[in-house]
Amino acid sequence: MNTAHLHILDYGIIAAFLFITVYFGFRFSKGQKSTQSYFAANGKIPSWAIGLSILSTLISSITFLAYPGEGYSSNWILLVQGLMVPIVLLTMIWFIVPLYRKVIGLSTYEYFEKRFGSFARYYSSLGFVLTHFSKMGTVFFLLSLALANMSGVNTLVIIGVIGVVIIILALLGGIEAVIWLDVIQGFMLFGCGVACLIILIYSIHGGATEAWHIAKANGRTGFGPYDFDFKKLTFIVMAINGIFYGVQKYGTDQTIVQRYLTAKSDRSAIRASLMGVFLLVPVWALFMLIGTALFVYYKQNPIPAGIRPDAVFPYFIVNSLPTGVVGLIIASLVSAAVCSLGADLNCLAAVGVEDYYKRFYPNKTDKEYLKAGKWIVVLAGIGALLIAALYLSAGDEGVLGIVFTLYAIFSGGISGIFLLGLFSARANRQGVTIGILACIIFTAYAFLTSTQIGSGHYKSLLLNLGKYNFNQNKLMLGVYSHLVVIIVGYVGSLFFPKPDIDKKLLYSGWLHVKRNSDISKQ
Structure with missing residues (x-):
């Protein structure tokens, strides 16, 4: 320029x-x-x-x-x-x-x-x-x-x-x-x-x-x-x-x-x-x-x-x-x-x-x-x-690669953890830990099988699994990581005792407080 x-x-x-x-x-x-x-x-x-x-x-x-x-x-x-x-x-x-x-x-x-x-x-x-x-x-x-x-x-x-x-x-x-x-x-x-x-x-x-x-x-x-x-x-x-x-x-x-x-x-x-x-x-x-x-x-x-x-x-x-x-x-x-x-x-x-x-x-x-x-x-x-x-x-290419790597690997599933914590009284520590580990594995797989290194005619995938490579748009990687945490975390929680949760940590607890407040104002 x-x-x-x-x-x-x-x-x-x-x-x-x-x-x-x-x-x-x-x-x-x-x-x-x-x-x-x-x-x-x-x-x-x-x-x-x-x-x-x-x-x-x-x-x-x-x-x-x-x-x-x-x-x-x-x-x-x-x-x-x-x-x-x-x-x-x-x-x-x-x-x-x-x-x-x-x-x-x-x-x-x-x-x-x-x-x-x-x-x-x-x-x-x-x-x-x-x-x-x-x-x-x-x-x-x-x-x-x-x-x-x-x-x-x-x-x-x-x-x-x-x-x-x-x-x-x-x-x-x-x-x-x-x-x-x-x-x-x-x-x-x-x-x-x-x-x-x-x-x-x-x-x-x-x-x-x-x-x-x-x-x-x-x-x-x-x-x-x-x-x-x-x-x-x-x-x-x-x-x-x-x-x-x-x-x-x-x-x-x-x-x-x-x-x-x-x-x-x-x-x-x-x-x-x-x-x-x-x-x-x-x-x-x-x-x-x-x-x-x-x-x-x-x-x-x-x-x-x-x-x-x-x-x-x-x-x-x-x-x-x-x-x-x-x-x-x-x-x-x-x-x-x-x-x-x-x-x-x-x-x-x-x-x-x-x-x-x-x-x-x-x-x-x-x-x-x-x-x-x-x-x-x-x-x-x-x-x-x-x-x-x-x-x-x-x-430029290196910058985008570094940024995407950090976002993909270290931010995966955080929204999923938050949504589980807010809306599911059944989700517990053990199940969510399993969900996070599954998310880390999934994110690593998706990133490695969809990211190329090299330039020109010498580009190659970091990990090539053929037809099993992650072939979705990379923005979907983040979406799937949240869903992995939600699904695996909830299912995993079913194998462990139901947690004793402070109600104010849940959406249902907030809703209960709000309803009582509305009733008291009437």
């Missing part, structure tokens, strides 16, 4: 944002005196701020770059997953929020232990840690490549500078600084996205009407293919995957569940969650439509050859937008990454302290646990920077 050096005004805007980010870290550092304030803001954040924080946490440079890239090169099928999330959330958020706010301290995975024992807790928390390290490395990687192409600055320098800023923010300001910076970032991202789409539409000869005709004629609209086929990327594959994505993200992901704990009340946390997800879908759609508009624009104004789809939006920003606007948009791109990664560091530290450090070093003071959490923030941040640096040497 051709690089264009930024104007000094653009550099000034970007530097100003980085300064504001560091300021937020110092601004909120005085209040970080306990683990509750550092990880949960003492439950004093208003719902609207938490909602914007949830939005910002789920948006990163992946959204800013990958969604326009997909809209440019394909249709809107990847939006289907996001469209399923509100449906899942509306059915589950009413009891998930009160559940977590009543039964856990800080770690989401404390629920897993109370329901199914320590193995389930360690399996699910380790899955969170590894998958979020993979995500953080990917965000750093994509951001650094985009900024290097737009500014001409060395990629490793970009990784280092932004990494230090993120570590300072998370280290000093805790979750409260991250949330309030998220609020700013949410407005910046949405505003810049709308501005870019409007500029694109007005730059297209014939306007929105002509853009729609050209996009439709070239297969850049719609959510198909609509075949009932699990072997390729279809609407049904994305819809099913979206259901489990919604359950895993809002029911088992520390970055979201920790937000529930920062709210003043159950009702406030529920409002925040609904606000976050109903803003998230329009933002995803906005950046997908930017990609569609980019396709039409460069159909009329041919783009130089050799530019990857995920690099088209940065190319447009640098070469087609005026000075100052470029700086604001790049600052929004950086902001998306900073907020997402800052939240990840804080949540990784919360899991590290609650699930591991307290186990190895019980009976320490809260001040010592806080100190350990801050050390984990620093170490996790350095680890993410190293992963991003490794991605640079691996290349």
Whole structure:
């Protein structure tokens, strides 16, 4: 991609944002005196701020770059997953929020232990840690490549500078600084996205009407293919995957569940969650439509050859937008990454302290646990920077392979464990342990028999079992892993005694409490 050096005004805007980010870290550092304030803001954040924080946490440079890239090169099928999330959330958020706010301290995975024992807790928390390290490395990687192409600055320098800023923010300001910076970032991202789409539409000869005709004629609209086929990327594959994505993200992901704990009340946390997800879908759609508009624009104004789809939006920003606007948009791109990664560091530290450090070093003071959490923030941040640096040497294909490996192997079945724990009073520790082991075996089989190594004519499967190879779309691997845990875990539980469960850990228990409450109000 051709690089264009930024104007000094653009550099000034970007530097100003980085300064504001560091300021937020110092601004909120005085209040970080306990683990509750550092990880949960003492439950004093208003719902609207938490909602914007949830939005910002789920948006990163992946959204800013990958969604326009997909809209440019394909249709809107990847939006289907996001469209399923509100449906899942509306059915589950009413009891998930009160559940977590009543039964856990800080770690989401404390629920897993109370329901199914320590193995389930360690399996699910380790899955969170590894998958979020993979995500953080990917965000750093994509951001650094985009900024290097737009500014001409060395990629490793970009990784280092932004990494230090993120570590300072998370280290000093805790979750409260991250949330309030998220609020700013949410407005910046949405505003810049709308501005870019409007500029694109007005730059297209014939306007929105002509853009729609050209996009439709070239297969850049719609959510198909609509075949009932699990072997390729279809609407049904994305819809099913979206259901489990919604359950895993809002029911088992520390970055979201920790937000529930920062709210003043159950009702406030529920409002925040609904606000976050109903803003998230329009933002995803906005950046997908930017990609569609980019396709039409460069159909009329041919783009130089050799530019990857995920690099088209940065190319447009640098070469087609005026000075100052470029700086604001790049600052929004950086902001998306900073907020997402800052939240990840804080949540990784919360899991590290609650699930591991307290186990190895019980009976320490809260001040010592806080100190350990801050050390984990620093170490996790350095680890993410190293992963991003490794991605640079691996290349695009290597990055995707690493990310998929971590997600497939270490995240498999977590939604299944959660659903069993919530809805089945018969499921027990022994049965779910068997289900998790079966899931690990299945995931290893599916990954090894569907993943190729090598290049060109020398590609080969990691494990070739002929007609017994896993031949479904890779997104279905995650779906099947959850189903394996649910089915095997439930059947396995039948061979062991029915567990004695605290009713508040079950959906039926929440429903019973709610009915009694409704009756008492009559």
